[in-house]
Amino acid sequence: MCGVMGVIKCGSSAQALAGSDGVISAQDLAARAEESAAYQVYKGLLMLQHRGQDAAGILSFDFSDHRFHLKKNLGLVGSVFKEGDLQDIPGPMAIGHNRYATMGGDGLRDVQPMALGHPYGIGLGHNGNLVNYRELKELLEKKYKAQLLTANDAEILLQLWGQLLVENIGQGGDFNFEDSKKATFSLFEKAKGAYSVVGLVAGEGMFAFRDPWGIRPLVLGKKTNADGEVEYSLASETGSLRFLQHEYVREIKPGEYLFIHRTGKIDCAVMPLPQTQKASPCMFEWVYFAGAEGVVGDKAVYSVRLRLGELLAKKVSASMQARNWRPDIIMPVPDTSRSAGLAMAEALAIPYREGLIKNRYIQRSFILSEQEKREKAVELKLIPVVSEIVGKSILLVDDSIVRGTTSKKIVGLLKSLGAREVHLAITCPPIRHACFYGIDYPEKEQLLAGNRSEEQMAQWIGCQELVFLDTDDLHQAIGKNDLCLGCLNGNYPVGGECQEKFGQDRQKYKLKENKQ
Numbered sequence: 288m289c290g291v292m293g294v295i296k297c298g299s300s301a302q303a304l305a306g307s308d309g310v311i312s313a314q315d316l317a318a319r320a321e322e323s324a325a326y327q328v329y330k331g332l333l334m335l336q337h338r339g340q341d342a343a344g345i346l347s348f349d350f351s352d353h354r355f356h357l358k359k360n361l362g363l364v365g366s367v368f369k370e371g372d373l374q375d376i377p378g379p380m381a382i383g384h385n386r387y388a389t390m391g392g393d394g395l396r397d398v399q400p401m402a403l404g405h406p407y408g409i410g411l412g413h414n415g416n417l418v419n420y421r422e423l424k425e426l427l428e429k430k431y432k433a434q435l436l437t438a439n440d441a442e443i444l445l446q447l448w449g450q451l452l453v454e455n456i457g458q459g460g461d462f463n464f465e466d467s468k469k470a471t472f473s474l475f476e477k478a479k480g481a482y483s484v485v486g487l488v489a490g491e492g493m494f495a496f497r498d499p500w501g502i503r504p505l506v507l508g509k510k511t512n513a514d515g516e517v518e519y520s521l522a523s524e525t526g527s528l529r530f531l532q533h534e535y536v537r538e539i540k541p542g543e544y545l546f547i548h549r550t551g552k553i554d555c556a557v558m559p560l561p562q563t564q565k566a567s568p569c570m571f572e573w574v575y576f577a578g579a580e581g582v583v584g585d586k587a588v589y590s591v592r593l594r595l596g597e598l599l600a601k602k603v604s605a606s607m608q609a610r611n612w613r614p615d616i617i618m619p620v621p622d623t624s625r626s627a628g629l630a631m632a633e634a635l636a637i638p639y640r641e642g643l644i645k646n647r648y649i650q651r652s653f654i655l656s657e658q659e660k661r662e663k664a665v666e667l668k669l670i671p672v673v674s675e676i677v678g679k680s681i682l683l684v685d686d687s688i689v690r691g692t693t694s695k696k697i698v699g700l701l702k703s704l705g706a707r708e709v710h711l712a713i714t715c716p717p718i719r720h721a722c723f724y725g726i727d728y729p730e731k732e733q734l735l736a737g738n739r740s741e742e743q744m745a746q747w748i749g750c751q752e753l754v755f756l757d758t759d760d761l762h763q764a765i766g767k768n769d770l771c772l773g774c775l776n777g778n779y780p781v782g783g784e785c786q787e788k789f790g791q792d793r794q795k796y797k798l799k800e801n802k803q
Contacts, residue, residue, distance in 0.1 A: 288576055288725045289399075289414040290335030290385035290523045291505070293485035294327040294531070295493040297379075297551035298516030323347070325356075325376035328383040331520065331527035332364045337578060338414070338523060339387035343367040346400040346410045348487050349378035350549075355410060355489065359384075359398045380493050380549070382485045382521075384412035389727045397439040400486075406452050407462050408489025413441050414523055415481030415503045415725040418782030418789050423447060423478065444482060448474055462491050464546050464554040471496050471544040472558045479782035481569070481724035483539070485521045492548040495521045499558060500780045501541030501566040502724050502771055504583050508533030517551045524581040538584065541566040567771040567780040569724060570761055574715045575623050575686045586766055589626055594764040595714040595756065596630030596684070602754050603682065603712050604635060610752070613637070614682035614710060616675065620697060621645040627714045628684040637682070642675035643697070669697065677705035683750070687715035689728055691735030691748060698749045711750040716757055717741065720777040723786050728774075730790060 325347045332343055344359025345368070356376045360367045364385065384399035402410035417423060417440040424443060427433040431450045435442055451470035456462065467488075474496075481502035486494050497505050508520040508528035520533045528535050539545060545555040560566075569576075572583045573591045581588050607613055616638050619628030622645060632639035646668050681701060688694055698709050717736035722728055731737040735744055745753040758775060762768055773779035779786070 288338055288387045288389070288503075288727075289412075290332065290338035291382070291412050291414050291483060291485045291521070292328045292331040292335060292384070292523070292527055293380075293382040293487075293493050293495070293521040294324040294331070294518065295380040295520075295547050295549070296324055296516070296518045297547075297549060298514075323373060323377055324379050324381035325383075326373050327518075327520070327531055328381045329364065329368055329373060331522055331531060332383045332385055334527040334530045334578070335385050335523055336364055338576065339385035341388045342386040342395070342398040343384065344386075344398050344400050344412070345376050345381055345383040346402055346412075346487065347376045347378040347381035348408075348410075348489055350490065351377075353490060355402050355408065355487075357400070357402060357410075359395075359400070361395060361398065380487055382410065382412055382487055382493070387725075387727070389416055389725055397437050399439065399441045401437070401439070401441050401445050403445055403449050406449055406456070407491070409445065409449055409452075409486060411441065411445050411448070411484050411486030413444055413482045413484040414505075415483060415498065416440060416723060416789070417443055417478055417482065418480040418723045419478070419785040421788050422785065426477070440480075440482075444474070444478065444484060445486075447477065448486075462488055467494075467546065468544050468554075468556050472556075475499050475542060475558050479785060483523065490549075492546060493519070493521070494544070494546045495539055496544040497539045497541055498781075499542035499560055499564065499566075500771070502569050502780070504568070504572060504577070505539040506582075507536040507539060507545070509536050510534065519547050519551075519553075524578055524583070526578045526581045529580075535582065565769045565780075567769055568767070569726075570765065570770045570772060571687070571715070571722075571726060571774070573765050574761075579623070579626060584765075584767065591765050592623070592626040592686075592714070593630045595760070596627030597634055598760040598764055599627060599684070599712050599714055599754065599756055600631040600634035602756065602760075603631065603710075606710075606752065606754055607635075612680070612710075615679045616640040616642070617682045617684060618642045618675070620683065620685040620693070621669070623686045624684045624714065627686070631682075631684060631712070640672075640675045642672045642681070642701075644670045644672060646670055669700070671700060671704055673704055676701055678707055680707050681709050683709055683711045685711065685713055687718060688713055688735055688744070688748075688753075689718055690733055691744070694735075694750075695748045702749065709750045710752050710754070711745070711748065712754040714756055716755050716761060716775050717744070718774045720774050721786070721790065722774045723779065723782060723789055724771065724773070726774070 343364045400412040455470040456466040483503040483505035510518045510533040542558040617632045619625045719736045
């Protein structure tokens with residue numbers, strides 16, 4: 288899971304941002320940097336930090352020198368980009384990326400965005416995973432004689448799109464939308480998996496495309512300045528658009544290719560889907576990944592999480608009657624389960640207490656790249672409020688259980704501080720299968736629910752019981768029938784025949800990186 292962002296400024300002011308051959312003062316350089324597309328992308332990436340914390344990067348294109356400018360490094364957005372860095376990423380169009388490593392290693396070589404000089408000059412960043420990575424790697428190496436420089440599937444998409452552009456537009460031909468559309472639709476047929484892409488074509492404009500299943504989100508925004516000039520944005524989530532004061536235009540459709548020309552003209556086309564194929568957005572976006580303030584698939588994330596809590600309250604109520612118990616308090620695990628906890632407290636008329644305070648300076652433990660890092664983060668990220676714990680029967684609410692590390696440590700902490708008993712309610716059904724579309728749990732044996740019953744899971748965690756929602760509840764809360772539930776039921780929308788090889792490749796690259 289990653290965050291992608293793009294901004295293009297169209298009109299005469301955009302040309303002013305392109306630079307000048309004359310001498311420019313430091314003050315003018317600073318002012319230009321704050322007006323640049325890169326600065327807007329930087330701000331947008333700050334709002335997407337929760338989607339990836341391993342690394343960040345920004346790629347811009349400057350019309351004055353007709354060059355790409357790239358800055359990327361390991362770490363959070365605020366640590367990668369220091370004061371003055373944005374002056375070195377000039378131009379009226381730029382794309383950015385926050386990395387959460389699920390393919391390749393943690394090294395700098397695999398950080399996005401990535402760029403190629405031929406054809407035309409193209410660069411991109413993406414969110415997701417290519418399940419048939421090995422197949423496409425062999426195609427590029429054998430048919431196109433390409434030498435891959437990274438272990439990241441973003442380079443696969445970049446190299447493949449470049450080769451298909453050459454085939455569809457022809458050597459020496461000018462870039463145009465119709466032929467690039469054919470190249471993109473050809474890529475859709477070849478690339479299996481999840482990919483929401485933002486990119487740049489040198490001297491032409493900014494593009495986006497989204498896999499035909501629409502597994503990962505991507506949205507379009509727009510801002511019209513006082514002088515009537517237009518600025519467009521592309522982002523993984525609507526929160527970035529709002530922060531930039533862009534209006535939300537719409538979601539990029541599954542199987543859509545969209546191109547924003549430097550003039551402000553937009554061309555777009557959607558590849559028709561077979562009748563047997565349905566869009567399958569990932570349910571985990573609403574449950575955990577997306578920011579609570581955002582909208583995914585035209586569904587408000589906060590409202591969905593409230594509804595998850597309301598439905599979970601019904602499950603808990605049935606358990607309370609069957610077991611003849613009633614908790615003293617409802618306590619959420621911050622932050623994503625807070626809205627569900629509030630809804631449950633209202634529905635069950637049980638006091639809501641925040642007995643765990645999140646340390647704002649610790650990363651999200653789930654999306655860290657190694658288990659040892661996750662375990663250390665869990666120890667540091669939650670600060671208990673002892674007065675709300677001692678002697679209490681606690682109904683603990685969380686969004687999901689993946690490896691179970693966080694749940695076990697939290698339950699153990701509450702009991703060590705004097706909680707009388709801890710019951711655990713989860714807004715997501717048990718995650719029993721691997722994800723191959725951009726979430727870091729591709730091995731079933733890593734999953735707590737992979738080969739355990741709910742009773743065995745509760746025993747391993749150390750809680751009195753576990754209460755889960757089921758998939759019908761999930762459909763009802765999100766308000767969509769067609770969702771990717773592969774991690775819950777093992778029914779994957781695409782790339783099933785490639786999953787074993789994908790898991791092997793990912794593990795191989797992880798081992799290589801750890802040795803380094």
